[in-house]
Amino acid sequence: MIEMRGVTKLFQGEKAVDSISLTVHKGTIYGLLGSNGAGKTTLLKTLAGIYSPETGTVKVEGEPVFENPGMKQRIMFMPDSPYFFPQSSISQMAAFYRSIYPQWSQSRFKELGAVFPLDTKRKLSRFSKGMQRQASFWLALCCMPDVLIMDEPIDGLDPVMRRQIKNLLFQEVAERQLTVIISSHNLREIEDLCDHVGIMHAGKMLIEKDLDDLKADTHKVQVAFRDERHEAAISAKLQVLHQERRGSVNLYIVKGESERIAKVFEVYEPYVFDLLPLTLEEIFIYEMGDAGYDAQPIIL
Numbered sequence: 001m002i003e004m005r006g007v008t009k010l011f012q013g014e015k016a017v018d019s020i021s022l023t024v025h026k027g028t029i030y031g032l033l034g035s036n037g038a039g040k041t042t043l044l045k046t047l048a049g050i051y052s053p054e055t056g057t058v059k060v061e062g063e064p065v066f067e068n069p070g071m072k073q074r075i076m077f078m079p080d081s082p083y084f085f086p087q088s089s090i091s092q093m094a095a096f097y098r099s100i101y102p103q104w105s106q107s108r109f110k111e112l113g114a115v116f117p118l119d120t121k122r123k124l125s126r127f128s129k130g131m132q133r134q135a136s137f138w139l140a141l142c143c144m145p146d147v148l149i150m151d152e153p154i155d156g157l158d159p160v161m162r163r164q165i166k167n168l169l170f171q172e173v174a175e176r177q178l179t180v181i182i183s184s185h186n187l188r189e190i191e192d193l194c195d196h197v198g199i200m201h202a203g204k205m206l207i208e209k210d211l212d213d214l215k216a217d218t219h220k221v222q223v224a225f226r227d228e229r230h231e232a233a234i235s236a237k238l239q240v241l242h243q244e245r246r247g248s249v250n251l252y253i254v255k256g257e258s259e260r261i262a263k264v265f266e267v268y269e270p271y272v273f274d275l276l277p278l279t280l281e282e283i284f285i286y287e288m289g290d291a292g293y294d295a296q297p298i299i300l
Contacts, residue, residue, distance in 0.1 A: 007056030016042040018203035027177035031190040034200030048077035076145035080152040090120040103144035129156040191280040224272035
């Protein structure tokens with residue numbers, strides 16, 4: 001289990017991460033979302049023990065991560081831009097990782113050669129961005145980490161390889177109880193992968209919930225009232241994240257239990273009432289809007 005408690009990280013006096021606490025249970029996939037500059041990469045690097053926080057603690061299975069070589073041998077961090085030694089090949093990088101990760105599996109390396117059709121002798125600098133990303137996954141999975149932390153890992157991968165990667169991650173989680181933390185702007189992929197999500201903005205954690213609970217807690221309502229005065233009454237009774245009118249129909253994005261939302265609207269006996277589910281991307285957009293980070297109208 002990963003536990004972060006009250007962590008703050010500063011850069012030149014600015015809080016990149018501001019008093020964040022979170023828990024990631026063993027054998028789960030945790031999705032970290034947020035606006036640009038929210039502090040996601042800083043948070044991931046602090047979890048991986050690359051950065052030392054100014055305040056707070058980061059522990060994996062009760063042990064601190066920073067300056068703990070034994071624990072870091074059980075953690076793999078994949079940055080948003082793959083890094084390899086200059087002029088190195090996959091075989092040479094595999095030899096390096098084998099020397100520092102005691103759980104390295106050579107048999108797994110050979111097995112995954114069938115999944116990643118890459119020339120192990122060719123210099124990695126000559127690979128495309130997507131091929132370098134494949135090589136990063138190949139090497140990371142062969143290190144057999146207990147915790148895999150990934151920053152924008154699917155960027156540059158084609159749809160077929162994305163599916164392969166997701167299947168491999170599901171397999172590792174099911175068979176080895178691998179714990180995965182993944183940050184991505186591709187919310188469709190996060191929705192497919194994750195059990196739990198956290199949404200960051202301006203260094204703070206806005207929401208941290210089980211994905212199913214998060215989706216069950218935010219709803220889209222389409223309603224046509226019999227009386228326009230009913231429209232104004234709704235905002236006083238429910239937590240409305242967004243409201244707009246489309247002709248005679250009102251659209252609401254509302255937080256809360258579906259049963260309670262339905263009861264509030266049904267009191268007014270509307271002509272039309274539909275309670276609809278939201279995608280993770282829609283939830284993200286409306287939560288960001290509620291936090292003051294929203295698309296503004298632009299006139300050119």
